[in-house]
Every structure is written in structure tokens, then in C-alpha cells.
Amino acid sequence: MITSLDPITVTGNPGKAPTVKADWPIKIAKTTSKVLNAGSGRTVDASATINVNYVGINARTGKSFDSSFSRGSATSFSLDQVVTGFKKGLQGKKVGDRVLVMMPGTDAYDSQGGASQVGINKGDSLIFVVEIKGTSYKTAEGTAVTPAAGLPGVTVKKNIPEVKIGSAKKPASLVVQPLIKGEGRKVTAKDVIQVKYRTWSWADDDLIEDGYDGNGVSGQMSGVIEGWKKGLVGQPVGSRVMLIVPPDLAYPKGNSTPSIAKGDTLVYVIDILFADEASS
Known part of the structure; x- marks a missing residue:
């Protein structure tokens, strides 16, 4: 059980699919996030709709289970529609940030018994590297x-x-x-x-x-x-x-x-x- 994100190494340039390495398997008890590359854009609200590029890694196997990079385009969704750990890890971050997020199974897919279709078991911790490209406004500004x-x-x-x-x-x-x-x-x-x-x-x-x-x-x-x-x-x-x-x-x-x-x-x-x- 790790208590910080220091054992995880992320390499590669922003805008490209990152390489994520650690001594698999690893677990974490609490959702933790770290800004790898800082942006200077708008702040992401807790219920924002965001536009991101990301890769998801199963921390038990070290294998990617989802990647917008592999699909060739960024994706958009509301933080109210994703797993709790993703929301916890990104709220308060800024557009332009590249963020490393790790979450325990309780903030991921444990409530659904895992996600067997992509190889996630109940109890698996997940890792995401996320590049925040855009976020919604709360009201009109300009x-x-x-x-x-x-x-x-x-x-x-x-x-x-x-x-x-x-x-x-x-x-x-x-x-x-x-x-x-x-x-x-x-x-x-x-x-x-x-x-x-x-x-x-x-x-x-x-x-x-x-x-x-x-x-x-x-x-x-x-x-x-x-x-x-x-x-x-x-x-x-x-x-x-x-x-x-x-x-x-x-x-x-x-x-x-x-x-x-x-x-x-x-x-x-x-x-x-x-x-x-x-x-x-």
C-alpha cells in the first residue's frame, strides 16, 4: 500500500500518450493527485463539464484499460458522470494541467463489483494521467x-x-x-x-x-x-x-x-x- 504518488513514474511529452511505470501491483487507500505539468487556464469546478485527453492504468496489472490517446481525440464529460476518484482528482485543477491521479477501488468501480469487461476487479486501485484541455463556465463571461x-x-x-x-x-x-x-x-x-x-x-x-x-x-x-x-x-x-x-x-x-x-x-x-x- 503506497501513501504518495512518488513510486509512480510518468514519462513522455504532454499531448502524447504517456508511459506509466511502477512496481506493480500497487494500491492506495485514498484518492491522491499531483500536477505534473501546470497550466494557467480556468479552474475546474466540482460539477464542471471538461474536455480531456487521458489514459487509465490498472494498478494491479500495470496495463492500460482505457485511453483517449489511442482513440485519436480528446473527450468531454461532466464530472458528475464519472467515478468518484476522477472527480476528486480533477476538481480545483486548471485548464492546461497534466495531472496524475490514483484512486482506491472504493472511489472507482467497487460499488459495481469491478468492471470485468476491461479487466478491473473489485478492490483494484486505478491510475489516470489526464491532460485538461477545457472546462465549462459557471456563467457567461467576457x-x-x-x-x-x-x-x-x-x-x-x-x-x-x-x-x-x-x-x-x-x-x-x-x-x-x-x-x-x-x-x-x-x-x-x-x-x-x-x-x-x-x-x-x-x-x-x-x-x-x-x-x-x-x-x-x-x-x-x-x-x-x-x-x-x-x-x-x-x-x-x-x-x-x-x-x-x-x-x-x-x-x-x-x-x-x-x-x-x-x-x-x-x-x-x-x-x-x-x-x-x-x-x-
């Missing part, structure tokens, strides 16, 4: 943009946007108005995105959908309404965008949940927290 004249008014209270349509003239076509311009990668039509958003009905100026709680929602761009597809592609991650979407690009026949009347124009304010190309 440069404020002054909206064009004649649009609904947007105010922000405790970082939650409010829209007042008031006397604004309803547009006949899609309006895309950035409110904050982020500095992340630009959204593409092939992406999975994570957003926080709110929806208002133009007809009665009412808030009809509120998705600003928690970490927001995730989905593929291929599955969103046409107004979002047209309005969000090309917007940088970190941005806050107001979309005014006519019914032909939203719900021309209306909708039950959320309740939207036939022919209603919708106003969205959307924080783009994360985007990455969907896995094929």
Missing part, C-alpha cells in the same frame, strides 16, 4: 455588448437575466443579439452544448421557461429548434446571447411543455457554458 436600439430590454439581477418586451416592435425574422461576447471556441452545428437559458413569450411578456438553475442543461445542436441552430452557431463559448425567434423557427404549431401558443414569437437569453464536437 466583454459586454451594447444591444441594438428597439429591442426588448434586458436587465440582470444576481447574474440572472430579466427581459421586458415593453413597446419593442416584434421582428418578422430571427434576431441574434450578443449581450456578452465570450472568449471560448465558437459553437458549431455538430457540437454538444451546455447552456443556461430563460424563455419569454412575446405575446404576453411572461417568463415561460427557466433553465438558469444549477449547471444548466446539455444537448446536441442537431436536436435544438431551428432558431437556436441559426442563432448559436458561430457564437463563442462564454457568451450571453438574446435570440428573438419567430414561430416558424421555433414552435409554429405551439407546444405543450413548455406551454407555447401557436404563432408565438419567443425571446431567449442564453449563456453558452460549454461546447464540444459530439462523439460519432
